[in-house]
Every structure is written in C-alpha cells, then in structure tokens.
Amino acid sequence: MIGIGFAEFFSLSLIILLCYIACLWFREYRRIRRNEWQLSNRRLFHCNTCHLSFVPKEPVSLCRCPRCNTVCILRRGSTLPGAQEGREK
Ligand SMILES: [Zn+2]
Numbered sequence: 001m002i003g004i005g006f007a008e009f010f011s012l013s014l015i016i017l018l019c020y021i022a023c024l025w026f027r028e029y030r031r032i033r034r035n036e037w038q039l040s041n042r043r044l045f046h047c048n049t050c051h052l053s054f055v056p057k058e059p060v061s062l063c064r065c066p067r068c069n070t071v072c073i074l075r076r077g078s079t080l081p082g083a084q085e086g087r088e089k
Pocket of ligand 1: 070
C-alpha cells in the first residue's frame with residue numbers, strides 16, 4: 001500500500017473537491033442554457049393601445065390583445081419592437 005502524508009492527502013482532497021465543484025458548475029450552466037427563454041422578435045406582439053407585449057400561442061400575423069381585445073398586426077421586416085400596430089375595432 002502506498003503511504004501518503006497529511007499534506008498529500010489534503011492536496012488530493014482539495015483537487016477532488018475542486019473537480020466536483022467544477023462538474024456541478026458545468027452541469028448547472030448547461031441546465032440554465034437549455035431552459036433559458038428563446039424569444040424571437042418576429043413573434044413578439046406589442047399592443048399600441050395598452051402597451052402590452054405578448055407572444056401568441058400559435059405563429060400568426062394577426063391576433064387580439066389579451067388585455068384590451070384590440071386587433072394587433074405583426075408587420076414583417078420591422079426591427080423595432082414597437083413597430084407593430086394596434087387598432088381599435
Ligand atoms: Zn392591448
């Protein structure tokens with residue numbers, strides 16, 4: 001059997017503990033990356049009447065605001081989040 005001293009045992013324990021912490025950190029980092037929000041600007045509607053931003057359940061270009069029931073139009077090619085227009089019915 002290999003005899004090790006206290007300093008070697010302490011160093012080995014410290015290295016194993018640091019490897020364990022690094023593995024846990026990497027696992028948590030991957031979990032957070034996997035579950036983070038993936039929202040594209042093309043699906044985000046912005047109501048100009050009540051200023052509510054929402055994402056409809058299915059990809060449509062015309063839907064009603066869930067708060068004020070105003071028809072909101074998603075315009076293609078617009079880059080600004082407030083560029084979608086809401087109209088009163
Ligand atoms: Zn609204």
